Amino acid sequence: MSVPIDWSRPEEASIDVAVVRDPADEPAHKVGTLISLAGGPGTSGIDEILRGDKFSAELRARFDIVGFDPRGVRRSHPLQCDAGLAMTRPGMVPDTGAKLDEVRSYTRKLADTCRQYTGPLIDHLDSASVARDIEAIRAALGVDQISVYSRSYGTLAAQAYAELFPQRLRASVLDSVDDHSLDGAAFMASEARAGEDTFTEFASWCARDEQCVLHDADVRGTYTELYDRAARGELRDPIAPDKPLGPLELSMKVTHRLYRPEWSRLATELRALLDQPTGSPIQPTPPTLRGEPTPMAELIVCSDWNFDIHDQRDWLRLWREQNDNAPTLRAHFAWGAGSICSGWPSEPANPPHPPANQSGPSILILNSLHDPATPNEWARQVAAQTHRATLLTYEGWGHGIYDRTPCTTNATDRYLIDGTIPALVSCPAT
Template sequence: MRMRVTAFQLALAAGAIVLIAGTLLFAPVRAATSLDWHACPEDAATECASLTVPVDWSHPDGGTIDIAVARKSTRSEDRIGTLIELPGGPGTSGVDTLLHGDRFSPDLHARFDIVSFDPRGVKRSHPLRCDAGLSAWPNLLPDAGGSIDDVHSYARRLADSCRRDTGALLDHLDSASVARDVDALRHALGEHKITLYGRSYGTMAGQAYAELFPDHLRAMVIDSVDDHSLDGPAFLAAEARAGRDTFGEFVSWCDRDTACSLHGTDIRARYTALFDRAERGALRDPQHPDRPLAALVLSRNVTARLYQPEWPALADDLRTLGDQPQQPNLPFPQPEPTGTPAVMSELIACSDWSFDIPDQARWQQLWADQNTNAGTLRAHFAWAAGSLCSGWPTPPANPPHLPRAAGAPPILVMNSIHDPATPYEWATAVTSHLPGAVLLTYDGWGHGVYGRNPCTTTTGDRYLIHLTLPPTGTHCAV
């Protein structure tokens, strides 16, 4: 029989839970704790366990969920401690990442136990469940007949179904709750201090951890950073500018490189024509020819190709779509091919971000701003999150605010100059907000910097192992 140690029991072992200045603080655990590790079914070389945590950390004696955890241990006598990876997405499984090949160097594996987890609401950790009948998104394009009232109505119906099928966890998917789960994991691992690496949306939980538990943080890398100080319009505008910048970099490459299958053509005009066809429902999904390819899905798919980036594949995608014969228009709504609501990332984002769109006029204005900021791309995938979250019936549990990380050790921030998802301007802002933080700039393209090349990897390893930050203003060339 396996024994679980709940995070609530850990807190009780430590003593009282206190409320200071409206922020829930948990006293450190003094008693030794442990997890029941066993070989993961998918890979015997990786260990798996589960940790029970409260659904609502402000009421830790209420309901609980199990958080799935995975670990790759080191046997080195030079072991430093535990390095916990904070999964991104939102909605990424950290257990899967560890099982199927993590991004960390052999040097880090030799010095740390590498641990990751499925965040609350994700895959093995009480996954978010909603009515599959709501897989058809509302029309999110004001210029194509979309109505913000319809979007808000859909958001309320979706929230009702998710609350019915998921339970109270729906209101506690925020990054601050994930950070508290991470500290419960630290307790269970028996570590006084932990080392953290967060990429993309994982940087949200990382910043929350530095704010809530600075005394238990040994070191932290936040790679491709979210700026949680932004309001809704600023968030949408920055994301759109990132899309314009990175799509422009793709176009520039295609103009100068004959390896591009669209070399010598007007790529911007081609994309504009495709977006217009998608708005009318006249573009087909190559993977599902009986379904339309929605305009925002087209934009999202293009942005996804900019993550690595995969420029040759993106050129081939646009060429294939442009070569489609003219098709009759298909009406809205346009269902996602998965048959289930493809909104996990949007719903988790609603727990951390605020978007105030009260009426059609404001939505139309923001759409015009989105088109201007995104340029040829017309929109960023963040538009869907902003629109849906503006109608979410409960306010974010972890609303935007400036980071308050007093007492945390100096943090290493990493970002590429041309990032399609977390703009470089966010990295510079977050670095300025965190005392002692240093920004490492990758002078290239894509989302995610650690592991890009020897410079980024060595710089990250030197900090994580030896606590040696690079000089301010350090750049890694492409």
């Protein structure tokens, strides 16, 4: 369906947003329409619905389930930038000599190519604009109210929709919620704490479970050795052996394995990295794709967050905070996003702010106790700041908990189908 690029000027240029609807399996018992908001930024909401396994059979029976690719993602006019620049990012680890001025120079060049390939949409990729797209989808479907399930980055658009269109909202689930009230420094510091917390949980599992291939090793020491080798350029990327695996890339790979979590697989991969032969720094192969576009939906984050980093001294201070909050991992992948966005040439269209909804339905917030990407401290704060919000905590690990256990699934289903807020405040770990 067609939506304006700039919702403040709806009569001007438009883009097409791709939408999919999975009709209720039991139309005679249908509750209504459930719109599913994917995370990322960059995850395809279309693909999630087409897989058919995102929601329980009961929800699929009782709701028309609607998914879409948000503006700037996949089938919905993707955000694209120069492929060569995308593959040659500057160093962002001050300990290895990285300079903020070099990061910002790179960012300006990258942003120019993003504007070239993406057009005016580059200034309108924020979650508030996505929320207005959701309202257009609701109107096109011809329903008075919608229920919303959102996960991770999608919770920003869900929160914006609750602020802008509370009367159109029947129910809303924020699963693994983003705290949009944080400034850039608090965002990066809390992300670092979340990464360190979940790595500590992994190391504890490895110490007590003999099936861990690092069971008899010092897991923290293993990571430190790998990080130091990565900082010297001596670690190979296992997916692209001709490329070095940098320290931030190492941290990112580890953190992503903590999403489900995949502890056994992470231990095996760390063991394989440790077994790589040591030697001279690896010289990366220069990219040959300069001048061609490539999707970079992850840059949408610069439309919703404000990272005010004034100069090299300020950057170094924030880096020390990363190290203090994540003494093993050293940094979270949010560090790279914040460093890039601090040099983005335009201000975020949807800057951080506390929740502004003062009406509308009760909202259910889901979060694990140990989440590497959306920490539990975010969930507690969003719940405290949001009108009629209830937090259900999964007392375990991972990112995204609706389908984690029968307890989390049943509590969410009852809320969406019957409007029943869970009486319990937590679900046990399994």
